[in-house]
Structures are given as structure tokens and as C-alpha cells.
Amino acid sequence: MAMNYSEAIKDGIVSSALYADDGVFNEEIEKIFTQGWVYVAHETEIPNVGDYVRRNIGLEAFVVVRGKDKKVKVISNRCTHRATLLVHEDKGNLRGSLTCWYHGWVFGFDGKLLNVPYGKGSEGLDHKCLPAATVEIYGGFVFATLNPDAIPFDEYLGNGKKIIDRVLDCSPSGKIRVDTGWVRYETQTNWKLQIENNVDGYHLNYVHASLGRALDVRYKDTVMVSEDKLTTEAIDFLGGHIELTIGAGYTKPLEWLGVKEGREMPADIKEYKDAIEEKHSDEVAHEVIYAGPPHAYIFPNLFIAETNIIFYQMEDRHTNVQLSSPILFEGSSDKLNSRFLRLCEGSLGPSSFLLPDDGAITERQSRGHIGRPMDIDLRRGMDREVVGEDGVITSHITDETSQRAFWNHYKTIMSS
Amino acid sequence: MKLSESEYRDVTQFIYKEARFADNSLYSEWEELLNDDFEYMVPIEHGESDPTKRLLILFDNRARAASRVRMLKTGVRHTQTPPSPMARVISNIEVEKIAEGEYRVYAAFMLGELQVQAHPNKHIWVGRYEYLLKEVEGTLGMSLKKVFLIDSAHKIPALGFLI
Numbered sequence: 251m252a253m254n255y256s257e258a259i260k261d262g263i264v265s266s267a268l269y270a271d272d273g274v275f276n277e278e279i280e281k282i283f284t285q286g287w288v289y290v291a292h293e294t295e296i297p298n299v300g301d302y303v304r305r306n307i308g309l310e311a312f313v314v315v316r317g318k319d320k321k322v323k324v325i326s327n328r329c330t331h332r333a334t335l336l337v338h339e340d341k342g343n344l345r346g347s348l349t350c351w352y353h354g355w356v357f358g359f360d361g362k363l364l365n366v367p368y369g370k371g372s373e374g375l376d377h378k379c380l381p382a383a384t385v386e387i388y389g390g391f392v393f394a395t396l397n398p399d400a401i402p403f404d405e406y407l408g409n410g411k412k413i414i415d416r417v418l419d420c421s422p423s424g425k426i427r428v429d430t431g432w433v434r435y436e437t438q439t440n441w442k443l444q445i446e447n448n449v450d451g452y453h454l455n456y457v458h459a460s461l462g463r464a465l466d467v468r469y470k471d472t473v474m475v476s477e478d479k480l481t482t483e484a485i486d487f488l489g490g491h492i493e494l495t496i497g498a499g500y501t502k503p504l505e506w507l508g509v510k511e512g513r514e515m516p517a518d519i520k521e522y523k524d525a526i527e528e529k530h531s532d533e534v535a536h537e538v539i540y541a542g543p544p545h546a547y548i549f550p551n552l553f554i555a556e557t558n559i560i561f562y563q564m565e566d567r568h569t570n571v572q573l574s575s576p577i578l579f580e581g582s583s584d585k586l587n588s589r590f591l592r593l594c595e596g597s598l599g600p601s602s603f604l605l606p607d608d609g610a611i612t613e614r615q616s617r618g619h620i621g622r623p624m625d626i627d628l629r630r631g632m633d634r635e636v637v638g639e640d641g642v643i644t645s646h647i648t649d650e651t652s653q654r655a656f657w658n659h660y661k662t663i664m665s666s
Numbered sequence: 667m668k669l670s671e672s673e674y675r676d677v678t679q680f681i682y683k684e685a686r687f688a689d690n691s692l693y694s695e696w697e698e699l700l701n702d703d704f705e706y707m708v709p710i711e712h713g714e715s716d717p718t719k720r721l722l723i724l725f726d727n728r729a730r731a732a733s734r735v736r737m738l739k740t741g742v743r744h745t746q747t748p749p750s751p752m753a754r755v756i757s758n759i760e761v762e763k764i765a766e767g768e769y770r771v772y773a774a775f776m777l778g779e780l781q782v783q784a785h786p787n788k789h790i791w792v793g794r795y796e797y798l799l800k801e802v803e804g805t806l807g808m809s810l811k812k813v814f815l816i817d818s819a820h821k822i823p824a825l826g827f828l829i
């Protein structure tokens with residue numbers, strides 16, 4: 251039975267069937283991941299001509315490759331002869347072309363069919379080139395869509411641009427790198443649970459209780475104090491893009507980089523601070539030095555987790571893989587950049603101090619979805635939201651404004 | 667350097683003991699085996715790869731290992747609440763004596779884990795270990811444990827326990 255999305259998502263209540271139904275999942279793959287724009291890679295993963303990474307769009311296999319014209323292409327990884335994968339490794343370099351190891355069809359980096367062995371038998375047949383996705387890049391972040399009539403990229407990215415701009419502001423060179431490898435953490439959960447969790451400002455005290463009890467962490471003052479002491483906010487940027495302004499809770503310079511009060515600032519961080527002050531106006535420099543990079547989600551599959559990137563590749567309704575990698579600053583010292591590596595290992599991935607606890611809780615939540623559909627109550631803070639002139643909605647960081655932001659946009663897309 | 671029979675026995679006994687403490691989530695006992703220069707690594711890449719330039723799945727220095735253990739001991743580290751029942755088999759042990767009281771050890775392992783934190787699920791971890799053991803004030807301790815998972819570059823489930 252087809253899902254009635256306007257009934258299933260209403261007034262801050264969503265039906266648990268939206269996470270647990272295979273029909274819904276298939277419809278998401280089509281409407282969100284095939285018809286819409288998705289994040290596929292960061293440009294710096296493929297610096298040289300022929301460099302590639304394998305990525306899925308929805309469930310389908312694609313290759314993100316640097317073409318001979320130096321431009322990034324996103325082409326199908328399925329041979330147009332009989333669907334065999336053209337590249338089977340996660341990353342590498344292709345010399346000149348893609349050759350299928352089944353019968354030897356050869357394709358260019360733009361997907362063009364260049365050669366078919368024993369060509370006589372193919373005479374008169376319209377063998378196909380590899381389908382290519384439409385590609386747009388913003389700040390090095392590569393987005394793609396399989397829909398020739400998709401909404402314009404600028405309209406899709408919307409306020410997400412400001413989020414990416416703020417990431418780039420944090421780099422003294424204005425450029426970032428995401429090229430140190432990916433950790434892949436699998437959870438038995440519906441992908442939407444991971445998104446709801448990543449933008450959830452309400453769970454820190456409980457899910458991350460062990461961190462709070464065992465460590466003196468930077469999150470403590472910004473998200474782990476009493477309700478009226480919290481100055482941080484949840485923001486619905488519209489278009490499904492969401493932010494938690496965790497950084498706004500930091501009161502000392504470069505806390506987000508682990509600088510502790512009363513301790514001397516390490517030389518590489520001091521150097522970084524100077525470079526930021528040199529580069530930016532006082533206002534922007536202050537924002538970078540105190541708040542740091544954002545904690546924000548860009549619809550539908552990219553999450554900027556402060557100094558890290560996460561993106562999601564789902565395998566089926568209840569299997570989700572989060573890939574995480576740190577954001578490094580192009581041109582900054584190795585010493586500074588290695589801090590981001592260690593921060594990433596410490597907070598994201600299956601053995602980190604944060605994410606596996608989120609994973610355990612959302613896996614329990616996932617189990618709860620089995621059975622008769624129930625109402626998922628996301629109404630918290632509905633009455634204290636502030637709507638700005640531009641329609642952007644702001645509320646207390648613990649409010650489910652962030653989850654509602656996701657679901658409102660989801661509903662628009664899924665009911666279209 | 668030449669390795670004596672008794673050194674070989676001490677080293678392998680140490681490795682089995684470390685495995686037993688980890689299997690049984692005996693966190694304090696495990697931590698006592700660590701030297702001050704301890705490093706704990708689960709790399710993604712298996713070749714020569716510089717950790718100051720490449721991301722690892724897990725990379726603890728001694729201080730971070732202490733935090734890891736402290737978190738596990740709170741009883742609310744959900745990814746290991748309750749701790750997974752586990753058993754690992756360690757084999758193909760090779761011991762290299764690199765200095766007096768200093769040993770590099772290579773081994774293969776298989777570890778069965780019953781994940782009991784959400785929906786019970788059995789998972790088999792397979793890989794190779796590399797250890798650096800050093801005697802400090804007459805007591806053998808662990809200065810390095812490097813875990814090369816066969817699937818480190820692929821998706822893996824939660825790794826909240828001591829592997």
C-alpha cells in the first residue's frame with residue numbers, strides 16, 4: 251500500500267512506518283537520491299587526471315573521476331553491455347580509459363563508448379555510452395543528480411552554501427582537503443535515524459553519559475548544562491539543511507581545537523590563530539576562533555561535523571554506513587592538520603568516543619520500529635521557535651526543530 | 667638477537683593474558699599491562715602509512731587509552747553495555763627479540779563477538795596483531811598493539827570493546 255506522506259508526517263508527529271517500510275525506502279531512493287541532488291565526493295580525493303573513487307547514488311554504482319579536461323565527472327560504473335562493474339576497487343587511478351574485464355568494451359572518462367572488440371558483430375547496433383550524472387561543485391564539495399530536470403543546483407543548496415562558506419572560512423588558505431581516508435561505520439538502522447541523531451541537541455547527557463562522566467570534554471558547557479543555561483540553538487535553514495550552533499557555546503578561543511584554559515597555546519595553533527586574524531575581518535575571525543566550523547547537515551546525505559565530514563551510503567532499509575574523514579586545511583602545517591586526524595578518530599567511527607554510543611541507541615530505536623506503527627513524537631519546542639524574515643527557524647538547541655526541519659522537507663519531496 | 671625458550675614462553679603467556687583480559691572486559695587488569703609509551707592502533711591501510719598524514723580507525727596514545735578505559739568503566743558506555751561476550755584465538759605467533767627485554771610479536775587472530783547491546787548478533791573479527799613488548803623495571807608491558815583487520819577499509823560495526 252502506498253504511503254500517504256501528508257498523513258504520516260503531521261504536526262510534529264511522524265509514523266514509525268516511515269523507517270520500517272521497504273516501499274518507503276524504495277520511494278526514497280527514487281525521489282530523494284535519484285531525482286534530487288546528492289553529495290558524492292570531495293574534489294581533493296581525486297587530484298590527478300584519471301583518479302577515481304567509487305560511490306553509490308542511491309543504491310546504484312557510480313565512479314567519480316577526474317577527466318582529461320581536469321573536470322570531475324560522475325559516470326555509471328555499470329558496463330552498458332551487461333552491467334558488469336567497470337571498477338571494483340574503492341579508489342585508484344585509471345590510465346586513459348575504463349575497460350570492462352568481461353568482453354573488453356572501452357569507455358572514456360566522460361562515459362563515451364570508445365571501442366567494442368570484434369566490432370563487426372556490432373555493426374548497426376546502437377550500443378550505449380555510460381550514463382553520466384549532472385555535476386556541480388561548491389567549495390570542493392561535489393554534488394550530482396541523475397535527473398536531467400532536477401531543480402537548479404543553487405536552489406537545492408540554498409543556505410547550505412553559507413554552511414560550506416563557513417567551513418572554508420576556517421582554513422587560512424580558504425581551501426580544505428578531505429583526502430586522508432574514510433572510516434566506514436555500519437549500523438543496523440534506517441538512514442534517517444542517523445540524520446535525526448546527528449542533528450539532535452537533546453541527547454548528549456544520556457547517550458554520551460560515559461563521555462561526560464569520564465572526561466573533561468569541550469561539549470560539556472555547550473550542550474550538557476541545564477536547559478536555561480544553554481545559549482546554543484537549533485536552526486532550520488530550509489531545504490532540509492540544518493544546523494546546531496554548538497560552537498556558539500564556546501567561550502574561549504579555539505576550544506573547538508582542544509585548547510584548554512590556563513594552558514599555553516601550542517605553537518601551531520597560535521600560528522593558525524594569527525593567520526586567521528590576518529586573513530579575516532575582526533568579526534569573521536572572531537567567529538572562526540571561537541565557534542569554529544559548523545555542526546550542520548546538508549540534505550540529503552552530507553553532514554559537516556565540525557572538523558569532519560560524514561556522508562551516508564545506505565544498503566537497504568535497515569543498513570546504513572557512515573563514512574567519516576577529517577577536514578584538513580590546505581597549506582596549513584602538518585602538525586595542525588594531524589590534530590584533525592586525531593579529533594576524527596576520537597569522535598567519529600566505530601571505535602570513537604561518540605559515534606558508537608549513538609549507534610547502539612539508534613539500533614535499539616530501530617528495533618522499536620518493528621511491530622504496529624506508532625507515533626514518533628517530535629513536537630518538543632514547537633511553541634518557542636522563532637521564524638526569521640527569510641523563513642529560517644531558530645529554537646533552543648534541545649528542541650526538535652532540527653528533526654522537524656528534516657521531515658518538513660522530506661514530506662515536500664516525498665509527496666510530490 | 668637470540669631468543670631463549672623461557673623468553674618465548676613469557677612473551678606468549680603475556681599475549682594470551684592480554685587477550686583474556688580483553689575478552690572478559692577486565693578493563694583495569696588490561697590497563698595494568700600498558701607501558702607509559704603505549705600506542706594502540708587500528709589502521710585503515712595495511713602498508714607503510716604515516717599516521718601523522720593518514721586517518722586510522724583507532725589511534726590511542728596512553729592518555730587516550732586511559733580515557734577509553736575510564737569510559738568503559740562508567741557502565742553507561744552504551745556500545746559496550748553490557749559488554750559483548752567474546753573469545754579470540756591467537757595463532758601463528760612469531761617473536762623477534764630486538765633488544766634486551768624488548769620483543770616484537772606478530773600473530774593472527776579470530777575473534778567471535780556476540781553483540782548484545784541492541785539486537786543480539788554474532789560478528790567474527792579476523793586480522794593480524796603486531797605488538798611491541800618491553801620490560802620496564804623487570805616487568806613485561808605492552809608499548810604497541812597494532813590491529814590489522816582484514817576488512818579495515820570496508821564497513822565494520824561498532825568496535826567499542828578492546829580488540
Ligand code: FES
Pocket residue numbers: 329330331332333334350351352353354355
Ligand atoms: S559486460 Fe562489459 S563488455 Fe560485456
Ligand SMILES: [Fe+2]
Pocket residue numbers: 447453457458604608
Ligand atoms: Fe551523539
